[in-house]
Amino acid sequence: MKYYLSYSIALLCLFLTAEVFAQILPRHHRDIHSAIYRRSSLYTLMVNDVDRNKAEVIKRSFKGSPMPDKFNDHNLSIRVFNPMHYSASNTDLPDIINNFFRENRIGQGLVAKWFNRDGKGYFNINLVAERGLYNASVMQAEIARFSARGSSLLADAGAELIYNTFVVVNRFNYIPKEEIIDAASRGVNEVARLVNRVEAVRGVNLLLDLASDVAAEGYVVQAHSYLYKLKWNDSIAAVFYNNYWVDESSMYSVEEKQRRKLAFENSDIFQLEFVGFDAAWALLPATIFTQKTEEELIYIATVRAIDAVIAKLQREHDVFKTKAPLYTVEPLSAKIGLKEGLTNNCRFEVLEKTIDKNGRTKYVRKGVIRVDGQIWDNRFMADEERELTEGADNLPVIDRTHFRGRGKFYPGMLIRQIR
Amino acid sequence: MKIITKITGFFFVPLFVLCVSSCAPVRKVERAVEVPRFEIEAMPTGIKGTYLLKVWTYSTNPMPDFKQVKRNAVYGVLFEGFKGKRGIAGQKPIVPNPKIKTEKAEFFNAFFAEGGAYLNFVDLVNDGAIAAGDRIRMGDLFRIGIVSSVKAAELRKHLEEAGIIPRLGEGFY
Numbered sequence: 001m002k003y004y005l006s007y008s009i010a011l012l013c014l015f016l017t018a019e020v021f022a023q024i025l026p027r028h029h030r031d032i033h034s035a036i037y038r039r040s041s042l043y044t045l046m047v048n049d050v051d052r053n054k055a056e057v058i059k060r061s062f063k064g065s066p067m068p069d070k071f072n073d074h075n076l077s078i079r080v081f082n083p084m085h086y087s088a089s090n091t092d093l094p095d096i097i098n099n100f101f102r103e104n105r106i107g108q109g110l111v112a113k114w115f116n117r118d119g120k121g122y123f124n125i126n127l128v129a130e131r132g133l134y135n136a137s138v139m140q141a142e143i144a145r146f147s148a149r150g151s152s153l154l155a156d157a158g159a160e161l162i163y164n165t166f167v168v169v170n171r172f173n174y175i176p177k178e179e180i181i182d183a184a185s186r187g188v189n190e191v192a193r194l195v196n197r198v199e200a201v202r203g204v205n206l207l208l209d210l211a212s213d214v215a216a217e218g219y220v221v222q223a224h225s226y227l228y229k230l231k232w233n234d235s236i237a238a239v240f241y242n243n244y245w246v247d248e249s250s251m252y253s254v255e256e257k258q259r260r261k262l263a264f265e266n267s268d269i270f271q272l273e274f275v276g277f278d279a280a281w282a283l284l285p286a287t288i289f290t291q292k293t294e295e296e297l298i299y300i301a302t303v304r305a306i307d308a309v310i311a312k313l314q315r316e317h318d319v320f321k322t323k324a325p326l327y328t329v330e331p332l333s334a335k336i337g338l339k340e341g342l343t344n345n346c347r348f349e350v351l352e353k354t355i356d357k358n359g360r361t362k363y364v365r366k367g368v369i370r371v372d373g374q375i376w377d378n379r380f381m382a383d384e385e386r387e388l389t390e391g392a393d394n395l396p397v398i399d400r401t402h403f404r405g406r407g408k409f410y411p412g413m414l415i416r417q418i419r
Numbered sequence: 420m421k422i423i424t425k426i427t428g429f430f431f432v433p434l435f436v437l438c439v440s441s442c443a444p445v446r447k448v449e450r451a452v453e454v455p456r457f458e459i460e461a462m463p464t465g466i467k468g469t470y471l472l473k474v475w476t477y478s479t480n481p482m483p484d485f486k487q488v489k490r491n492a493v494y495g496v497l498f499e500g501f502k503g504k505r506g507i508a509g510q511k512p513i514v515p516n517p518k519i520k521t522e523k524a525e526f527f528n529a530f531f532a533e534g535g536a537y538l539n540f541v542d543l544v545n546d547g548a549i550a551a552g553d554r555i556r557m558g559d560l561f562r563i564g565i566v567s568s569v570k571a572a573e574l575r576k577h578l579e580e581a582g583i584i585p586r587l588g589e590g591f592y
Contacts, residue, residue: 035552139566142545146471146568147463325551335548354556361555410481412549412563 035353035414037323037340039135040164041074042067043110044306047093047171048080054174057295058221061302062170068310069379070322070341072131074165076109094274097169097226107270110165110230111240121261122247125155132158134380137324138335162237164319165230167272170309172302173222180220221282221298223305227313228272236269276316280308315419322417326350326410332369332403334415337376342401346371348415350407363414367407376401457491459501460564461509468572470496470510471544473553473564483563485547486533492567493537496574513575514584523583540574543567 046062049055059080067073086099101107115123136144136154144153244264246257282304292300314320322340327333336342347370351363376398403415458475465471474492476483495501496513498520503509514520520527530536544566553564578584 037551139545139548139550142548143462143471143566146465146469146542146544146566148466149463153463323551325549325554327548352556353552353554355562357558410554412551412554414551 035323037137037321038161038164038319039070039072039131040166040320041072041114041131041161043074043076043106043165043167044079045167045169046080047096047169048082049171050082052172052174053176054298057298058172058174058302060295061299062172062306064299065303065306068307068341069338070314070320072134072161074110074113076106076113078104093171094226097228101167101228101272105265105270106167107230107272108265108267110167111162111232111270112264114162114165117264121257121264123245124247125158128158128162129155130158131161132156134339135161139325159237162230162232165232166275167228167230168310168313169226169228170306171224172305173224174298175220175222177220221301221305222279223282223302223309224277224279225309225313226277227275227317229275231269231271231273239267239269240264276313278309278312278316280305280312282308314417322348324415326413326415327400329409329411332372332405332409333400334403335376335378335400337378337401338382339378339380342371342375344371344375345419346417347419348403349418350405350409351414351416353414366409366413367405368418369403369405369407369409369415372402372404374398374402457495459492459495459499461501461503461507462566463507465568465571468570470501470569470571471566472496472501472569473566475562475564477560477562479559479561481561483547483549483565485543485565486538488543488547488565488567489541490531490537492541492569493574494531496569496571497578510571513571513578519583526581526583536577540570540577541567542570 044062044067046059048059052058063079067075081100081104083093083096086096086103114127115125116127117123132155133151135158140154140157144150147153149156244260244267246252246260250257252260282301322336322342324334324336324340327335347368349368350366352366354362354364356362456477460473460475462471462473472492472495474488474495476488476491478484496510498512498514498517500510500512500515547565549563549565555562575584575587579586
């Protein structure tokens with residue numbers, strides 16, 4: 001009896017000590033650059049290695065792939081380029097990409113697209129305003145409703161979206177199953193060499209699974225992606241508006257308009273900066289029962305590879321992560337939906353903004369929630385489509401997305417996408 | 420057995436006592452200055468006759484009291500005004516003379532009472548939803564910002580008709 005009592009006291013002390021340590025150790029803090037989510041505008045490019053296997057099919061698949069709902073389509077007319085034309089003395093792909101950007105004035109092109117530049121060199125803010133309105137959260141729209149400027153407030157806010165203009169340069173590698181089986185027979189290292197040791201562990205496991213599946217023919221598309229951001233800040237914006245801007249109503253002379261037009265075209269202030277690199281896979285086993293053609297299968301694998309690499313970019317770069325405040329807690333809901341790219345697999349961390357006694361702002365994780373049930377369709381023209389649907393009056397109105405999760409949550413806590 | 424018991428006792432009991440005596444309470448915050456009841460922040464200019472503002476309330480309750488937010492919004496517009504910020508004009512208080520608050524105490528007590536007339540002059544934007552970044556924990560206090568629209572023109576007219584403040588232009592001939 002004496003022993004049992006001693007042990008019980010010792011265990012209780014151990015437990016309580018652990019609890020106390022848990023209290024005094026630093027809590028889970030998160031880095032947040034901004035609590036406000038802004039839609040990013042994306043330009044996707046493909047490096048066309050014409051000598052690679054299935055290059056033509058992959059090129060067609062890439063050009064036909066849709067832009068995810070989460071991003072504004074900022075594609076320029078050039079979508080594919082041959083690296084051999086930009087290699088000069090250097091064969092490193094980042095240098096080739098930089099040469100491509102420079103020779104094709106991609107920075108200028110991105111800014112020109114933002115301001116709808118026409119053949120005469122005239123700009124306008126129609127696209128900026130349109131994207132500003134679409135980007136607005138429910139809260140921002142409500143504030144605009146009560147303000148004197150109304151929707152113009154939201155349209156002006158579109159100028160802030162220019163800061164979130166990105167370019168993703170993709171290089172695809174098509175690997176047929178026969179090559180995988182051959183590499184697997186020579187050992188795991190050979191398989192790793194096949195995937196260029198990028199994401200080696202997961203890639204190797206995926207390929208070994210495919211190699212061992214005797215029923216499958218199999219297509220693997222590997223996507224290597226380089227992420228760049230348009231350099232845009234207050235200084236660059238000031239130079240643009242003061243020195244290059246011209247529109248139909250401008251009172252400049254013909255010579256001045258021509259001078260501004262040329263100054264914009266020859267400017268070197270519109271640059272792209274490298275942000276990061278990532279790689280992803282799409283594994284598409286083609287069984288002997290499939291009805292799809294080879295081109296259709298490669299299209300599916302290519303699109304999946306693009307989606308996979310964009311999903312990875314979202315996980316690794318804060319600017320892409322959807323953020324919103326919790327709208328209600330019983331039940332858990334937020335005013336975000338398909339427009340932000342939500343799917344049933346999405347998970348969000350719930351963060352509480354705190355200010356410590358030194359005045360430092362931190363975000364502390366309070367829990368994790370996941371999408372539960374139907375997702376709000378807040379995409380462009382979704383309301384109009386719903387009204388035109390037969391029996392729309394009898395359908396429940398969905399104006400928020402519900403979540404499930406456990407924790408001490410309150411309205412206004414920030415939720416940030418983690419998956 | 421005896422040795423295990425002794426080791427456990429020698430190590431963990433004093434360790435526990437040490438931890439309990441040394442760790443500070445998690446949530447207590449020493450406040451050297453008085454915490455304001457509320458603060459007013461200017462928002463984009465409201466539609467004609469209204470002021471759009473964000474009311475920051477300090478409370479130990481994590482859930483906002485919407486009636487208190489509305490009361491603070493009207494009180495702030497009446498007696499305190501708010502500073503402007505870049506591109507947004509500030510506003511002076513409708514009742515600039517602080518003595519009127521005391522002289523007309525009976526009127527204002529009824530005006531701000533539970534269910535009082537103040538409710539007719541304020542709306543909470545987006546039903547009082549809290550925007551991202553507007554809920555902040557500061558130790559054991561919560562600082563919560565809620566956007567409100569105060570019908571300033573109607574409020575002024577109401578006080579003029581009640582004889583609390585002179586009409587604009589009164590006294591000029």
